[in-house]
Amino acid sequence: MSAARPLIEEPVFLGSGDERLFAFLHPAAQAARGTIVMCHAFAEEKLWSHRVYVTFAREAAQAGFNVLRFDMRGEGDSALDFEQSTIETRIEDTLRAIAAAKNRWSTHDVVLVGHRLGGSIAAVAQTRAASDVRAVAIWDPILDGEDYFGQLLRSNMTTQMATQGKVTRMRDALIKAILDGEVVVVDGYGLTADLYRGIAALRLAQREELFQGPALLIEVPKGEQNAPSEPLRVLASTRPRLQLALEAEPPFWRETKQFHKRAGGFTADTLEWLNGLTT
Known part of the structure; x- marks a missing residue:
């Protein structure tokens, strides 16, 4: 060797x-x-x-x-x-x-x-x-990938609770917002519609x-x-x-x-x- x-x-x-x-x-x-x-x-x-x-x-x-x-x-x-x-x-x-x-x-x-x-x-x-x-x-x-994306969104809901005292948008509402063009932030990273579709397809x-x-x-x-x-x-x-x-x-x-x-x-x-x- x-x-x-x-x-x-x-x-x-x-x-x-x-x-x-x-x-x-x-x-x-x-x-x-x-x-x-x-x-x-x-x-x-x-x-x-x-x-x-x-x-x-x-x-x-x-x-x-x-x-x-x-x-x-x-x-x-x-x-x-x-x-x-x-x-x-x-x-x-x-x-x-x-x-x-x-x-x-x-x-x-x-x-x-x-x-x-x-x-x-x-x-x-x-x-x-x-x-x-x-x-x-x-x-x-x-x-x-769809399930994984849902896990990512839990962090956003945790942030909602910490900053607003309650969760105002659950998983489905967040996904709808993303598909409508909103960039939803999770741990400082912006999740877009293209990212959602790509991850969900995996x-x-x-x-x-x-x-x-x-x-x-x-x-x-x-x-x-x-x-x-x-x-x-x-x-x-x-x-x-x-x-x-x-x-x-x-x-x-x-x-x-x-x-x-x-x-x-x-x-x-x-x-x-x-x-x-x-x-």
């Missing part, structure tokens, strides 16, 4: 102007065994997860994988304001990141590792990237083209759950190359009392699965 090299991290911009993506390249610290493109979570969840992503990229590079992590447009240091971005721009950005990774490390197939809504985007991007993507892994997958269990190749879905158990949930089991029953795992990972993608630097369970499961792909 080749000796490990010192870790190198290179910030780069892909493209320019309204197309510009900010990315970090993490070359493998030893003879490369594959290439990973990371797809981050959405809005505030991305913010709280940033340190975990950095740690995972470094650990994967140390384990022999090239890693490209990037900011989708509308978030981080990439182009566009948040309200200008859509699910489609995020899918396009993922495809551009895949192409950049292939160009930089030309001899290795790409594996997408996505978190939360970023995992949904990765799954769709894989179907469009054809042979450029070998497999996809998703941390805490979101199967139903119903992974209903899309037969997804997860036909190697895939790993790592679920976070709820309550006393000790096995993958029924929706995931049903999904896996028709996709023989889909693997399921369960990890009681703390919700580092939310504001918690503890600062989370790494996701030990997600990382271990993902690297073990990747090792299986490369042997």
